[in-house]
Amino acid sequence: MKAVFKEEQRFSQWWLWLILIGIGALPIIAIYQQIFNAPKLGDSPISALGLIVFSLFIFGLIALFWFMRLKTNIDQNEIRMSFFPFVKKQVNWKDVKSAQLVNYGFVGGWGLRLGTKYGTVYNTKGNRGLAIELLNGKKFLIGTQKETELREILAKIKK
Incomplete structure (x- = not known):
């Protein structure tokens, strides 16, 4: 059956990528220092x-x-x-x-x-999500950036 709700998220926060790029510069600096014998940080280089x-x-x-x-894909x-x-x-x-x-x-x-109190949480950003409890007692939560659309789809599915 065709999905009635579809969402794909990734880590797109600018500050996260700024941190990761900053961390990525560390090995580049270290490689430069090793290869070109530049002044090293500390007395015992790696x-x-x-x-x-x-x-x-x-x-x-x-x-x-x-x-x-x-x-996330949700259908009937x-x-x-x-x-x-x-x-x-x-x-x-049904589960x-x-x-x-x-x-x-x-x-x-x-x-x-x-x-967490929601069981396992899967998210990339924000603080809204679909909290699911199964008949067997297991819980998990899927984060969403499309709260309004998901709310509408859930209402249609519950009917």
Whole structure:
């Protein structure tokens, strides 16, 4: 069945990317200092292997934020959510005890949050989301930037 609600989110906050780019400059500076024998920070510069591992970690972290996506698709039959590269969920409406839009406040940051009163929270920004409780007692929350549209779709599905 065709999705009646579709949303794709990513980490697009300017301040986050400013921080990540600043962190990304660290291995570039260290590589420059190693290769060109520039004055080093401190008395014992990092080894070549250490520099490679450090650089891979930093650039891997930046790549992770670049590729992370929160996709939500909701139709008459199910809720499908993917928080790439971590998790993919598919829940049939018949397994849902309750689903409601909530203001979840600040749950300790954005991304994947475990152990909140909403269960596992998947979000990229903001403080609004679809809180879902399943018949088996499990809970999770999917963040949204399209609260009005999602509210309308939920009303149609509940009918």
